[in-house]
Amino acid sequence: MSLRALISVSDKTGLIEFAQGLIDLDIEIISTGGTHKALEDAGIKVTGISEITGFPECLDGRVKTLHPAVHGGILARRDVPEHMEQLEDLDIETIDIVAINLYPFKATISKPGVKLEDAIENIDIGGPTMLRSAAKNHKDVIVVCDPGDYTQVIEDLKSETGLDYDAKYRLALKVFEHTAAYDSMISDYLRSVKDIPLPNNPTFTYEKIQDLRYGENPHQSAAYYKEIRPFHGALVNAVQLHGKELSFNNINDTNGALATLREFSEPTVVAVKHANPCGVGSSSDIYHAYLKAYEADPVSIFGGIIAANRIVDVRTAEEINKIFVEIVIAPGYTDEALEALKAKKNIRVLTLEDIEKPLPKGLIDIKKVEGGILIQDIDTEIYDDDNLKVVTKKQPTEKEWEDMKFGMRVVKHVKSNAIVLAYDKMTLGVGPGQTNRIGSLEIAIKGPDKDASTGELNGCILASDAFFPFDDCVTAAGEAGITAIIQPGGSIRDEDSIQKCDELGIAMVFTGVRHFKH
Numbered sequence: 001m002s003l004r005a006l007i008s009v010s011d012k013t014g015l016i017e018f019a020q021g022l023i024d025l026d027i028e029i030i031s032t033g034g035t036h037k038a039l040e041d042a043g044i045k046v047t048g049i050s051e052i053t054g055f056p057e058c059l060d061g062r063v064k065t066l067h068p069a070v071h072g073g074i075l076a077r078r079d080v081p082e083h084m085e086q087l088e089d090l091d092i093e094t095i096d097i098v099a100i101n102l103y104p105f106k107a108t109i110s111k112p113g114v115k116l117e118d119a120i121e122n123i124d125i126g127g128p129t130m131l132r133s134a135a136k137n138h139k140d141v142i143v144v145c146d147p148g149d150y151t152q153v154i155e156d157l158k159s160e161t162g163l164d165y166d167a168k169y170r171l172a173l174k175v176f177e178h179t180a181a182y183d184s185m186i187s188d189y190l191r192s193v194k195d196i197p198l199p200n201n202p203t204f205t206y207e208k209i210q211d212l213r214y215g216e217n218p219h220q221s222a223a224y225y226k227e228i229r230p231f232h233g234a235l236v237n238a239v240q241l242h243g244k245e246l247s248f249n250n251i252n253d254t255n256g257a258l259a260t261l262r263e264f265s266e267p268t269v270v271a272v273k274h275a276n277p278c279g280v281g282s283s284s285d286i287y288h289a290y291l292k293a294y295e296a297d298p299v300s301i302f303g304g305i306i307a308a309n310r311i312v313d314v315r316t317a318e319e320i321n322k323i324f325v326e327i328v329i330a331p332g333y334t335d336e337a338l339e340a341l342k343a344k345k346n347i348r349v350l351t352l353e354d355i356e357k358p359l360p361k362g363l364i365d366i367k368k369v370e371g372g373i374l375i376q377d378i379d380t381e382i383y384d385d386d387n388l389k390v391v392t393k394k395q396p397t398e399k400e401w402e403d404m405k406f407g408m409r410v411v412k413h414v415k416s417n418a419i420v421l422a423y424d425k426m427t428l429g430v431g432p433g434q435t436n437r438i439g440s441l442e443i444a445i446k447g448p449d450k451d452a453s454t455g456e457l458n459g460c461i462l463a464s465d466a467f468f469p470f471d472d473c474v475t476a477a478g479e480a481g482i483t484a485i486i487q488p489g490g491s492i493r494d495e496d497s498i499q500k501c502d503e504l505g506i507a508m509v510f511t512g513v514r515h516f517k518h
Contacts, residue, residue, distance in 0.1 A: 004073070005097035007039075008032045008049075008065065008127065010104050013147040016042045018099065021154035027097065032064050033057065065126040074098060074133045078140045098134035099144040102127045102182055106228055109189050116193055123186055128179045138172035139165065145178045181205045185228050192362060198375060204366075209236065215248045222248045231363070233262070233354035238329060242341065243348030246327075250305070250348065254327055256413065257307035262356055263382065263409035264309060269293040273304040276432040280410045282425040286310040286330075290319055292426040297447060301325070309356040312337045331355045382408055383511035389489075391498050396484045396507040399424075400461055404486040404509060407463030412515040416465055419444045419473075421482065423460035437464065438472045445480045457481045465515040467491040471500040478504035488514045 005027050009015055012035070019029055019039055031039055032049045039046040049064050050056050052073075057064035073095035076083040087094065103124035108114055134143035142163055144153055149171065156163045184203035191199070206225035215222035224246075226236035235255050240246070246254075257272040264282055269289040271279040278300035281292020286308050294301055305327045306320060312328065314336035320328060321344055328341060329350040341349050363378040383405075390396065396404065403422045411420040415433035419440040422428060429447040431440030445457065458481035467490045468474065474497050477485060485501065489510030501508045 002026055002028055003096040004028045004030060004093060005099060006030045006049075006065075006070070006074075006095050006130065007099045008035050008130070009099065009101045009147075010034075010124075011101045011147060012038055014150045015039070015147075016044070018147075018150040018154065019044050019046075021150075021157075022097070025154075025157055027157075030095070062125070065130055068092065070095065070130065071133050074130065074141055075137050076140075077137065095134075095141070097142045097144070098130055099150075100127050100131050101145055101147065102131075102178075105182065105189075106185060109185075110229060119189060119193075124182070128182060131175045131179055135172035135175035138168045142168060143171050143175050145171075145175050149174075188228070195362060198364070202375065210245070212248050212251075213245070220248075224248075224251060231357075231360050233258070233352065233357040235352070237354075238350045238352040241333075241338065241349045241351055243327075243346070246348060250327055253305045254307070254329055254350070257305045257329070258352075258355065260410060260413040261307045261309050262359065263412070265356065267310045268308070270307045271297070271301045271304050272307070273300045276414050276430065277410055277427070278304060278430055280406075280427045282406065286312060287316045287319070290316050292424075294319070294323075296427040297430070298323075305329070307355075312341075314340055317341050329355070379412070379515060379517075381513055382412060382515075383513050387512050389510045389512070390507065391489070391494075391510050392501045392506065392508045394501070394505055394507040396509060400484040400507060403461040404463060404484055407461055408486055408511065408515075411463040411465050413517065414465065416516045416518060418465040418515075418517065420463045421445070421447075421457060421460050422463065423457075428457060428460050437466075437468060438470075438476060441473050441476050445476065459483050461486065463487070465517065467494065467514070468497045469493060471496040473497070474500040474504065474506065474508075478506060482506065485509070486511060488512060490514070 005022050007019060007029060008031060015038060022029055023044060029046045030049060030052055031046045036046055036048055053067040053069045055067060069092050072087060072090065072092045076087050076094060078084065103122045105122045108122040109119050131143060131145055134141040142153065144150065156167060184205040187203060188205060205228050207228065209224040209226050212222040212224055214220055230236045235258055253272050253275055256275045257270045260270045260277050260280065261268060266282050267284065267286045267289045268282040269286065270277055271293045279293040279296030281289045281296060283289040283292060302323055304325055306325050308330040311332040311334065312330045313334050317337035317340040321340060325347060327348045327350060329352055331353060332351055341347055359378060359380055365376050365378050367374040403425065406425045407420045407422040410427055411418045414420060414430055417434050417437045417440045419431035420427055421444050429444030431444035434440040434443065460482055461484040462477050462482045464487040467488050469491055470493060484507040486509045489512060498508060
């Protein structure tokens, strides 16, 4: 008895060549619907599924393969005599190769304005069922869900030994990964349509972009994945124009730079080092914004990431080239700027459309912990203007208000405990991730090339991601010449900090919104 192959594919890539390879091996082909027609049009002998089932395709093609003649032929174990006897009694022949890919659900939901009804019609039922049946019985059945495997399967079939068990096993594993991702993609879409909270058993689907050279450290393996439908302005949509491939840490740091940059609408440059902003500047044009970001911390920016929310011109590119940076990412570059940046071998140059587009609603943040994950909404808030409350006798000046709002946009993206000092829409000091808040402030005050004793910090503002548990930060701020503080408030000792501000002539504003970042 010759072998039989069942082929039913939405993606016709490589179909004709694969089918012809099977025919050359004297393997009978069974097919359905559009695949059947494509094979017939190519002059390939093919048997329609209804000839196998004895039942017509019905309900607009919704039911055609859900039949014992199909699944019996796939699932019967060849090493179990009772299975083979039952097939003979039922006049069912075995199906030895199953080549299927699924309805284009991803392509459907990726279309602008797709309707729910159209998405549902592109949920495949018979395809996943046949794939799973064949994968379950992979010892006896060759199952192929990826057109990229067609050539190797034909080559193996032509060999003296055929496909060994390990090859069948790998193909079956790919099927279960594929159908699991397919179902996850469907549930994720249906949940998003109705804005339904996460279920008790959340699943997420990602596609591998590339294997990375290593992870955070050379002894760790790593890969880069993207969501099925990444939002506009997401890093996975960036196009690399120059330089070697991105590393794990490059990707993580650049993502942090984009998150900070997204807080600003005016021309802004964000410099990031080790996942923390080390220099942020806003100005009337991107050149002067870059100068501010650089001058904010000319030590830490070396070897860092630079993100800009305007097209980079040649003057800005030439300034960037004066130091070593790992990455520059922007919405675009003038021809002269790109040529200048490409002159440096070790810089990576990326372009990203919609780089400052606000995050869409419904995004979540996932943190891996040992044995589980933590899931939360993305922190899209900064503060509500209507809820900003001056709690001191001194009122902030207009300039201090501008700088405080600037500072809060930055400190939100600094690791907690976080302190940012700013003046004239430029960071003067960043204190990240200390185990106590006064330690973070001391780091910000004593930042590279800053000397509080010279009055360099006089008139600057202080932004804190969370409340002050004691008045020690206010005391240190006063000694450094800081004139205004913005913080969430909410400590049981708030009054101590307020009184200390009044004593030192410092304005203090409460936002009511905390921004811990761990």
